[in-house]
Amino acid sequence: METKDLYRILGVSRGASQEEIRRAYRRLARKYHPDANPDDPSAEERFKEIQHAYEVLSDPERRRRYDQGPSAFFGGERVSGNGSGFGGFSNISDIFDTFGDVFGRGGRGQRPSSRGQDVTVSVNLGFREALSGVTTRVSAPVEEECSTCGGSGAAPGTFPRTCPECGGRGTSTQDQGFFAFSSTCRRCGGSGTVIDRPCPTCHGDGRVRNARQVTVRIPAGAKDGMKIRIPGRGSAGRNGGPRGDLYVVTRVAEHPVFERRGDDFVVELPVSFTEAALGARVDVPRPEGGTVRLKIPAGTQDGKQFRVRGAGAPHPRGGGRGDLIVRVRVVVPAKLTRREREILEAFADVHDDNVREDLFRRVGEAR
CATH class of the missing domain: 2.60.260.20 (Urease metallochaperone UreE, N-terminal domain)
Known part of the structure; x- marks a missing residue:
C-alpha cells in the first residue's frame, strides 16, 4: 500500500491539472537528479519518489485508481465463471501487475x-x-x-493511454503448449501506451x-x-x-613545414655545403613561432638528426612538452662561378679520399 501522499511529494493539490503535475515534476526532477547531486545519496531516493509519483499521477487511469484507495484493487465485482475470487481480477498475476503499475515496479502502461x-x-x-x-x-x-506536448507525444489536452492490445506490458505472449513466447507488442512498439492524437509539433515522438x-x-x-x-x-x-x-x-x-609525431615535431633544415663541412650555428624555426639556435658540428652529414628538448607540442593533458627533431639536409650548389670551381678543384687535389672505398669493401665481404 502507498504510505506516502504522491500529491504531497510533487507539491501539488489533489485537484491539480495534468499540466501542473508535469511542471512540478520537471522542476523537482532537475533539482534532485543524481547527476546534479553527486555528493548527496539522499537525492537519489528523493528523485525515485518524485519519478514514481509522476508516473502514477500523470496517467489518468492510474491516477483514478490511486485516488480510489485500496478498495480499488481488492473490492468490486468478482469475475464470474472462473471461481478465482481475486476481487475482480482474473488471476493473481493481474493483481501483481496492477500493484507494479501503481508502485512503479515495471507494471502496465509505464513509460520507463x-x-x-x-x-x-x-x-x-x-x-x-x-x-x-x-x-x-x-x-x-x-x-x-517537445515543448508543445511536454515529451508525451500526445496533442495538447490529451494523454497517451494504456495499450489495449498488450495491456500496458509492451509485450505480447503466445502460449505454445508448455512454452510461452513473448515478443514486442506490434500496436505500441513496446512502450505500453498508444497515442490517439499525436502532437502536431513532434508527430507523436515527444522529441x-x-x-x-x-x-x-x-x-x-x-x-x-x-x-x-x-x-x-x-x-x-x-x-x-x-x-x-x-x-x-x-x-x-x-603544416607545410612541420610534421607531427605524437607530441614531437620534425623539421628538415637546409644547410650549405660549407656549413656542414666547417660547422656553424644556425636558427631553426619553432612550431609556435620564433626560432631556436642550433649548433651544427663540423663534418655533419646529410640526414643527421638533432633533438631540441621541449620545443615540440604541449601535452594536451598537461605535464610538459614534446621535442623538435631537426633533420639536416645538405644543399649542394647547382651552379658554380669560375672562382668557386677553381677553389673546389684545388680542394679535390689536396683531399683525395676515396669516399666509396668502404662501400666496395662491404660488397666484397658479402657471401
Whole structure:
C-alpha cells in the first residue's frame, strides 16, 4: 500500500491539472537528479519518489485508481465463471501487475525513463589554434523534449493511454503448449501506451531535433582526431532520464613545414655545403613561432638528426612538452662561378679520399 501522499511529494493539490503535475515534476526532477547531486545519496531516493509519483499521477487511469484507495484493487465485482475470487481480477498475476503499475515496479502502461543519446560533432582547427589551445563554439544536433506536448507525444489536452492490445506490458505472449513466447507488442512498439492524437509539433515522438550551441575548450597541443567529452550536453533523456554526452572530435590542419609525431615535431633544415663541412650555428624555426639556435658540428652529414628538448607540442593533458627533431639536409650548389670551381678543384687535389672505398669493401665481404 502507498504510505506516502504522491500529491504531497510533487507539491501539488489533489485537484491539480495534468499540466501542473508535469511542471512540478520537471522542476523537482532537475533539482534532485543524481547527476546534479553527486555528493548527496539522499537525492537519489528523493528523485525515485518524485519519478514514481509522476508516473502514477500523470496517467489518468492510474491516477483514478490511486485516488480510489485500496478498495480499488481488492473490492468490486468478482469475475464470474472462473471461481478465482481475486476481487475482480482474473488471476493473481493481474493483481501483481496492477500493484507494479501503481508502485512503479515495471507494471502496465509505464513509460520507463532512459538516458539520452550521445552526440558526436567535429571542429576544424588551424595548426596554431591546436598548438596554443582555443575556446570555440560548436553546433550540436541534439534531441530535446517537445515543448508543445511536454515529451508525451500526445496533442495538447490529451494523454497517451494504456495499450489495449498488450495491456500496458509492451509485450505480447503466445502460449505454445508448455512454452510461452513473448515478443514486442506490434500496436505500441513496446512502450505500453498508444497515442490517439499525436502532437502536431513532434508527430507523436515527444522529441524535436534542435541545434544547440555549446562552448568547448580545446586544450593546447590538441592532436588531429582527439576526442573531447562534455558530460550532459547530448540529447535529453526520455521520461526524466539523464542527458547523454557530447563528444567533440578535433580536425587539425596540416603544416607545410612541420610534421607531427605524437607530441614531437620534425623539421628538415637546409644547410650549405660549407656549413656542414666547417660547422656553424644556425636558427631553426619553432612550431609556435620564433626560432631556436642550433649548433651544427663540423663534418655533419646529410640526414643527421638533432633533438631540441621541449620545443615540440604541449601535452594536451598537461605535464610538459614534446621535442623538435631537426633533420639536416645538405644543399649542394647547382651552379658554380669560375672562382668557386677553381677553389673546389684545388680542394679535390689536396683531399683525395676515396669516399666509396668502404662501400666496395662491404660488397666484397658479402657471401
